[in-house]
Amino acid sequence: MSIEQHQGGGPSGLPFDTVDEVQEVLRGRNYLAGRGLATAILLSLKMGRPLLLEGEAGVGKTEIAKTLAGVLDTELIRLQCYEGIDASQALYEWDYGRQLLFARALQDGDVDAADRVRQLYGPDFLLARPLLQAIRAEKRVVLLIDEIDRADDEFEAFLLEVLSDFTVTVPELGTIRAVSPPAVILTSNRTRELHDALKRRCMYQWIEFPELEREAEIVRLRAPNVSEPLARSVVTAIARLRELDLIKRPGSAEAIDWANALALLGAEAVTSEEGRLTLGWAIKNQDDMRLVEPRLHELLSE
Numbered sequence: 001m002s003i004e005q006h007q008g009g010g011p012s013g014l015p016f017d018t019v020d021e022v023q024e025v026l027r028g029r030n031y032l033a034g035r036g037l038a039t040a041i042l043l044s045l046k047m048g049r050p051l052l053l054e055g056e057a058g059v060g061k062t063e064i065a066k067t068l069a070g071v072l073d074t075e076l077i078r079l080q081c082y083e084g085i086d087a088s089q090a091l092y093e094w095d096y097g098r099q100l101l102f103a104r105a106l107q108d109g110d111v112d113a114a115d116r117v118r119q120l121y122g123p124d125f126l127l128a129r130p131l132l133q134a135i136r137a138e139k140r141v142v143l144l145i146d147e148i149d150r151a152d153d154e155f156e157a158f159l160l161e162v163l164s165d166f167t168v169t170v171p172e173l174g175t176i177r178a179v180s181p182p183a184v185i186l187t188s189n190r191t192r193e194l195h196d197a198l199k200r201r202c203m204y205q206w207i208e209f210p211e212l213e214r215e216a217e218i219v220r221l222r223a224p225n226v227s228e229p230l231a232r233s234v235v236t237a238i239a240r241l242r243e244l245d246l247i248k249r250p251g252s253a254e255a256i257d258w259a260n261a262l263a264l265l266g267a268e269a270v271t272s273e274e275g276r277l278t279l280g281w282a283i284k285n286q287d288d289m290r291l292v293e294p295r296l297h298e299l300l301s302e
Helices: 019-027 035-047 061-071 096-107 113-120 130-136 153-165 196-201 212-222 228-242 252-264 273-277 286-300
Strands: 051-055 076-080 092-094 126-128 142-146 167-170 174-177 183-188 203-207
Touching: 019 035, 019 061, 035 051, 035 061, 035 183, 035 203, 051 061, 061 076, 061 142, 061 183, 076 130, 096 113, 126 130, 130 142, 130 167, 130 174, 153 167, 153 196, 212 228, 212 252, 228 252, 228 286, 273 286
Parallel strands: 051 183, 051 203, 076 142, 142 183
Antiparallel strands: 092 126, 167 174
């Protein structure tokens, strides 16, 4: 069943109405979602609640937001979190440079002082950042709040307030309320524990590394130039690498990249010399590389 057949077909206006349909539509966009994730997506959208995805880096948390935006035929607005991010960088700020130029231009004009202030702090000088962009959007967008665990506690508390009712108050302009609240996806690599208040607001889903068969299917789906034997060889090696005490365990993204690199070199398996030379597609840390290299023959053997 195609996406076009689903569009607008359900009472919710979503391109799917069941968990099976979610999986089918996502697969049509080259994303293999397990039943748990597909259920979380469906309920999050139907209930209008943010979806919080946690898991190791590289398991497809960010990719699901990109895929969902395509499925819903809407814009993806991304807020990348980092240490020190504050409300102005996520919400809005004033274009002070343009305001200053405008103020100078008004100095010689016959303009009432109160009206001058209204012009200086009007919508034309407001720089909307991702959160305000999502709230002001005329139709529902997908808002991706990526790696929320990198932000501090204060920003998390601020975010919880915004997500509770999707309204923003700009003192100079008043309250801005979302006409079509965005579909919100938050991701976390769990570098720190998020507060219970935020988790209570969200539908929560932990994403595991996929099992070998599913991961081989993911590689083949995302890298169609990779043969089935090579895909299986790569995901087997990746699974063995994950069993080691690595600082950064390789995810499906690394498996796809490694398989693509080997296919471009004409390799048929990771046991080849090309497998050793391209190990940097799977291992991204020098200490991890030192741990892996002495055991490479054992790890890459069929």
